[in-house]
Amino acid sequence: MADSTKTIEMEVLRYRPEQDKEPFYQTYSVPFTDDWSVLQGLQYIKDDLDSSLSFRWSCRMAICGSCGVMIDGVPKLGCRTFLRHYHPNKVRVGPLEHFPIERDLVVVVEDFIKKLESIKPYIIPKEPRKLEQGEYLQTPAQLEKFRQFSTCINCMLCYAACPQYGLDSKFTGPGILALLHRYNADSRDGGQEERMNLGHSEEGVWGCTAVAYCSEVCPKGVDPANAINQNKMGSAIDYFLRFVAPRGAGK
């Protein structure tokens, strides 16, 4: 390693279900250079110090959404957070808050995946369309209505930032509700009514109390708090409209 190598103390949360009753912090001394990310620090630990450490990662360039961890208590992507910002202090790395810990820095994501499927995160065409009819055309203005919300990488940092999800995991949560809005706001989509059965509910947009930390920690600028809360007005109007114009008995 180059002369500019420094050493940082990394405190990493360990939990090995087969032997540990509860999680504890283990300290590792990690030599690093200025270009090292927290993820690289974890990889150094695994490769050179302790091969038993478990954590998720893949792309190393903030697009796969795998390496989300709590860094000094703040949800961040390990690959786009640099060790030099914490040195000479130590840095504490833990698994994402509000999810059960599977092992070390790995959290249980079944609930997230199940909810992601439940909002039908794909375009439901308004009407059947034949191949000969060609592609859907969309104006830049129509694109802007949902573009920001489509940049979500499912990294779940927003869930680790959302106390409402932590207190009651029935709440669908920020990222997925932002995706729900992303498809609803798409001019090609006709699935709004199907999705909003969930969206209008307590588990949907109304479970949000506008803490808005989700938007703060999002590494992609999705602003889930905006996606959720702009749906509250529509949801309230929808609720009161049923008194004016009752819907079919089947609904």
Place this chain on the structure above:
Amino acid sequence: MSAQMDKRRPYIRSMNSWWKRDPYFIRYMGMEATSVLVALYAAILLVGLLRLSQSEAAYNGWLDALKSGPSIALHAVILVVFLYHLWSWFKVMPKTMPMIFVDGKKLPAETITYTGVTVAVVVNVIVLIILV
């Protein structure tokens, strides 16, 4: 179930004192707590209205009570809390609104916040001028 699956024992962390965990949450709780004093002030005004409906003497009694030392101290605290409430309310406002596009560009959150705060300050100054 395989032997490997048997070893799964997901650990669920406690949410006790969750709001002390992050300064962001403390500010959020502070913002929420301001509404208690907003409600208290609404109650003070409602009592005034009630006294007004009773008699002139009752209303004057309420006015005198407002001029007492503890009442002025309370109002000073309420004023400070209201200012924080005002600021935090308009800070959240852009999150609660549909996106506004001007010339194809999204209106920045700061513009909405500062416009709201400016309007609130102007309205308050006008009310103050009318009252004084």
